[in-house]
Amino acid sequence: MFTTFREWIDNRHEYAKAWKQKTENKAVGYFCTYVPEEILYAANILPVRILGSHEPPTVTEPYIFAMFCHLCRDCLAQGLKGRFDYIDGIVEGQSCLHLRQAFNAWRLHIPTDFAYYIHVPHGVQSPHAIPFLTQELAKFKKALEDWTGKKITNEDLDRGIKAMNKNRELMRKVYEYRKLDNPKITGLEAMEMVLSSQMTDKDEHSKLLEKLLEELPSRNLNRNPGVRLMIIGSEDDDRVFMKNVEALGATFVMDEHCTGSRYIWDDVVPHEDRLFAIASRYVNRVPCPSKDWPEFTRVNQAVKLAKDFNVQGALVIQNKFCDPHGIEIPPLREALKTIGVQTYPFEFDVTVPWGQFRTRVEAFLETLTGLAELF
Amino acid sequence: MITAGVDVGAKYVKTVLLEDGKNVLTRANGIVGFDVWKSATEVFEKALLNAGLKRDQIAQVVATGMGRKAIQKKPPINPGEIVPEVIADAKGAYHLIPTAKTIIDVGAEEGRGVKVGENGKVKDFVINERCAAGAGTFIETMARALEVGVKDMGPLALKATKAIPMNAQCCVFAESEVVTLIHSKVSKEDIAKAIHDAMAGRIASMVLRLGVEKDVVLIGGMARNPGFLPPLKKELNTEILVPENPEYVGALGAALLALETEGQK
């Protein structure tokens, strides 16, 4: 199963082109997980997450100042290099200033006939956020209808909601197997499962998940799980880092990433007003730090997950220049320390110097295992 | 009429003696020491010696480069005027290649991009910010880490088999990755290529801010490094012309400007 997930990620462009040919429907690129994919599925449009290629994004210099994170520049670089020429439009659900620039620069400099920005509110802890987002989603639905020339009915929305909820639920079931003393999947595999879901058709992805869930109980990784780690922080699709860390005698048993648990943790609760139901999901979901104030709900979520998956140590990731996650590092590390989970901070960039990181990871693992036998 | 151009760079002083704005009588260079005035004077006098001339036979001198202020209003050079590097680069490169529209000058410390209008006039320019400084010296430091001569770094890079993407935002990040490569059994050729690709990436991102218009001309000390040109062409995806004696183009431009100021008087 995981080889298919991996292939889907590595050949994401070929997959989307083949899907378009087969279905003769449109595909839309999106930047952040605050885009309501339920409505896109309702309009029979394939949402495809735009992520970077981890190569220096020099082409973006005239459009985004290099002091903004590598993710937003790397995403724009993919568009400028023509690697997403097959998508029919782009959509962004408001999150941080960084990805907003990738969206605007794409809109301004890469020909596309549909560019829509949904003002998902930041005040998600306010009671007025859901009614506000419901009206924003109504405008978004209308814009899709005008663009595709097809009405989006309640049945379509139900189909979209069902596809998303089912996919999320199945992935949560797979995550449960990571609580075992000897987890049935590695951290790398979990990331590949969620990442591939963000770039492929949900129903197709869910079928694979159902087969995976049949096989998991008997699956044996025959590897020593070693130290139980958790990875928390900025958007992270760096699979090389995950692979390398898990080769040093540790396993990522849990994550708090928008490319991981945060993407699958909340479902749409059915309601007569479908848009209200979808809006409630995106307001009440585990928030991105850029929307998480005045209370630290995401930090509390990370602490809860660390307990539930009995984590021994956590790697706290900040994409260099990422302010929302950078601001939360000290409160997050302190909260985890109070429940006995040691942490170590990492600064990620477009390319990652594995030499430096290997020393930090191994030394961190040594503090967790204590090299007891050598003293 | 003989004029002179003195380009006091971050690391080297370059001097050009020019006859009637057409043929170059001699070129001389030397390392910049603490006493900038002394180093510039030594190189200037070396040029006079090579050409068998005296100071009073030089009608006009114009100085340029980072250290130009150190020789202002002081004998023996006593330049009639001092001009920023950007203006001297434009003049010199335009003289050598009149179709030049975008000039890239990469020296030891600084990198510059100049957009040139008609008759070599500066339309727009960009100079690397400090984060992107130190192109030349970075290659020197990394040559030391690889136990390779600085001159051999370029040719070594051309023999590489694999391209390894490396951070192109600043030398400190790039250096951390070079150390990683050294300790993960990557061949010296591939490491040298990664270093040159990173430097080219940094200079390209600066020039892209300016916009690339054909013909593109590369000048400055780094133009002599054969490993630097191919990745720069790839990043800017354009052909790049390199004139003869690329590190003297600034000094040549200054000598041409000296002719103009002498003409106006």
Add this chain to the structure above:
Amino acid sequence: MTQVKEYPTELLKIWNEGKQLRGKYYKNYLTAHERGGLRWAGGAWSFSAIPAGLGEDVYCITGEPHGATIAFFKDFTAKCHEAVEAAGFPRTLCAYMRNYWGSILLDKYILADGTVVDGHPAPDFIWQDHICCSHGKWYQVARWLEEKKGRKVPMYCVDVSVGYPMDKPLEEYKINYIFQQLNDGIEWLEKVTGRTYNDKLLCEAVWNEINATRLWAEICTLNQAVPAPLDEKSMYSLYVMGTLIKHRPECVAFYEKLKAEVEGRVRRGIAAVANERFRVITDTQPPWGFLKIFREMEKYGVVSLGSLYTYGLIGMWKYRPDGTWAPKELPPRKPQTREEAVRMIVEWTVDRPEWAHFYVPEAKTKMILSIVKQWKVDAVLLHYNRGCEGLSVHIAENRHGLVEAGVPVFPFEGNMGDEREFDFPGTLARLTTFFESMELKKLKE
């Protein structure tokens, strides 16, 4: 050397009055508790007219101007940065925010004149707004730091990140979203302070704010005159009143007096810079620790008339039918009830120029081009400000738009609040190269 005209110059008479007003306000904030008053913390863009309804003795030092004051004093700001980094925060975060947190961690407070007082005065409540990613979290963490010192500070934050379309009025449901949050906020203020809210004071404060922010725009318009009566460096000390006390009558009175004096200077042809011959505008906050860069520019006869930042951070503007960018028209009459006052301040504030550029880069480029045209500007100096991601969002797109419109642009990288990252000698060398490429020779050493 071509002969350069010399304009008469003269010091601003109102200058000291401004200094005293600001100094007095800092003291009032510090000593508020001694007189039973209240202190609140929030940003320069938070709706400061709303807490004014709690009483006349309610004071606020807004975060950004305080961050700038700290940045101005090099060694204090260095200690703040060190304290924040020692606490584990990354160095790339907003420089104002780090200065603010630093003074909490050091438990020190610096006044406008540079004296450092022991004990960081904890606010009674936090009243903030959120449009930049760092806004809400700035005070969320400030609150977390205060709590670790045993001081519980309640926090309320109004989300205004609703999207501001270019050249279209704001939809009703967006205005309503802000209006409802402010209405709930008044009840919250009564709960956390135990005071009964006074709607009459609110109406006064809203009307003061509307007048003060319009007056500042009118004063900025006077800089269209040649020679320019004000230069940006002095405007920094004048507009700061608007970031601190735009809801107070003293601020309205101050700006009325300032406007009269500047109108007098225009009539008499008084210049801010004697040999003005090249008019520039800048963008976003300057490197506060290196304002001497303006004096270097004056040696070339270059004057900075201001920027979208000095004009639009608090000044309120609107495009007129004829396409010119002008001070916003006052509403017909003073608000009488709480609902009228809150709706009026929301409808007034949503046209804030610097909110539009968070969403549409073309909006800011258009406003800068209007200033270039109407203020007769020769070049734009763009500060690629590493210290503030909010005001430098889309800055590369703005540069792109200006260059395509044929405006000479000089971009320079720096940091408004962390002077360790500002390369003064390098920037000065590049700036003088830019002037020389504009055929401007140095006039005096």
Add this chain to the structure above:
Amino acid sequence: MSEKSREFWRWREYRHTQPDMDWHEAKMVTAGVDIGSVGSKAVVMLDGKLYAYSVMRTGGVSEETAIKVTNWALEGTGLKNENVHYVVGTGYGRVNVPFAKRTITEIACHARGAHYIYGPTVRTVLDIGGQDCKAIRCDEKGKVMSFLMNDKCAAGTGRGLEVFADLIRVSIEEVGKVSLNVTKEPPPVSNTCVIFAKAESVALLRQGWPKEKVAAAYHLAMVNRIIDLLTKVGIEKDFVITGGVAKNIGIASRLETNLGIKPLEPKLDPILAGAIGAALFAKALYEKQIGLR
């Protein structure tokens, strides 16, 4: 070599054998090989006592360096590779030490090595390497309790000093001393990163500042950056400095004045801390292997 072309960045390579010890009588011969980003060290111990060591520059291929530095440590002692019972590799190139049975990070090794060099009262170890700085908190046995390494911008302290020495044309071994003969400490250059610091130093030299004053400003900037790291991890007495830069008196004395804590005086070359720690771990591992532990 003319003054012009001398390489001020190159430091002296050296080795040493303890004369009064004889490996034939030793029950356990163990070695620690520390392949750093700039310098490589090999240490040979007899029953946990320092016997022979060598220090040389890390070359372009770390595997060759590992072999060369180890052979140089054994040179003249009569010992051959096979006589060494257990070898532990550490440092950047630890994975490339062909004959190392186990690799342990330099954080654990420096803490253990500092315990050997400075004694059991050590609680805070600062290792200023060529590429990275490490601030380590350890217990009375030299076991790591917590640690922190520099962020991306603060990399390259050791190599930065080499580039700086080349810039002001003073040998790397003297640059610390030169930085101290100033009457008053000048304001530091920027400590944002090595590139900013060097650029500002060049500007100061061009303004006519004497070498000593520029060196003082540069060293103070590096020390401020190191202090940031130390305050993050928290400093508990006794405090020691290990790694090559420990011998730079310009850094060590400024750390003392600005931290207000006196680092202990090393009885042994602090650059060996990593390799010593590795050799001691090798002894513990060998004891486990032959059932002694």
